[in-house]
Amino acid sequence: HSKGYSNRAIARELNCSPSTVGYELKRGTVSLYTGNVKRYKAAEGQSTYELHRSECGRKSLFLRRHKFIDYVS
Known part of the structure; x- marks a missing residue:
């Protein structure tokens, strides 16, 4: 992405969705x-x-429900 490629171009190369590339870059x-x-x-x-x-x-x-299980036990 820093080399000027768009999310669509990267996605085409990786064979995935452009939104996946965008989410990964954001994350x-x-x-x-x-x-x-x-x-x-x-x-x-x-x-x-x-x-x-x-x-x-x-x-x-x-x-x-751990409180109830502890109470019954």
Whole structure:
């Protein structure tokens, strides 16, 4: 992206959706120094992705009812 390629051009090369490229760039872009310089860091993007994935999905009923289970036990 820093070499002037658009999200569509990158997506064509990677055989994925342009929105996927945009999301990844948004996820992995970090501010350096005083916030004036922005760079893409793959490791930062991956850790953000893993954090978001760990928080998504339906939560177990067992985890929400632990007070009742402790009371019955």
